Amino acid sequence: MTNFRVAVHVIPRRGILDPQGTAVAHALQTLGFSGVADVKVGRHIVIDVAARDREGASSAARQMCEKLLANPVTEDFEIATVEPA
């Protein structure tokens, strides 16, 4: 078994009102970032996990997202990075 560090992104699903993202977008526009079209605020979760290989670590993280880390009704997730820890 090898130790891996997996980073996952959990973001509000497109089409579902994200008032937090809207508030941040307005603040950025007020600061002069006039090119900002949309902002989504989600979570960046870093997991240290022992697995046989990179694929195993990624697959475990996917299951964690499906079971707990993301709400399947309102959120999408992606495995951002898998690195040896």
Added chain:
Amino acid sequence: MKFGIVTFPGSNCDYDAFHAVTDALGEEAVYLWHRQTDLAGADVVVLPGGFSYGDYLRAGAIARFSPIMGEVVAHARRGAPVLAICNGFQIACEAGLLPGALLRNASLSFVAETVRLRVESADSLFTSEYEPGQILRIPIAHGEGRYTADEATLDRLEGEGRVLFRYVGADGEPGEGSNPNGSIRAIAGIVSEGGNVLGMMPHPERAVEPLLGSSDGLALFESLLSRVSA
């Protein structure tokens, strides 16, 4: 009739529920610590309000894996009543006992106030002592109460008469000004497919006697009493 009130780390409306059941309704209640794995013979399970596990990750996301939840889910699957209030509603959605999810209030603010609810159906385990269309005054106190579900689920809930409560204004109709959290279709409370699990953001247990400013919540408990013990 015996009510089992689940206490999670961070629950804070368990005492209110206990008071409503024992003092206002005059029935028996027991606290069920979340690490227990039996319901102590409870006929009705209450998942109370609060901030279980500090609302970490998402409200209710971690509480749903507490040891007692296996028994609560089994109780619900047997068709026995579960009353899920506020954080309890969030936990029930996370546990798959009810469809949809509760998101951050559209205003981004925590809202604590007394709201008007319209009884959408009196044909349920929880509302038989109300009149259809009756307007209730019930308090809310939450930051993540914006109910959401996909359109197909919403149409199904409406079609099956499973939306029991809606937020309304002084005119008795839903509207943007009277929707405290931006819930889709102004939904405040729904029941499961079997009708035995009620999830609602407002707190009926905090409106059971005139001293509390409203006793409109008491009939919800009386409905359970009349239907369950019948």
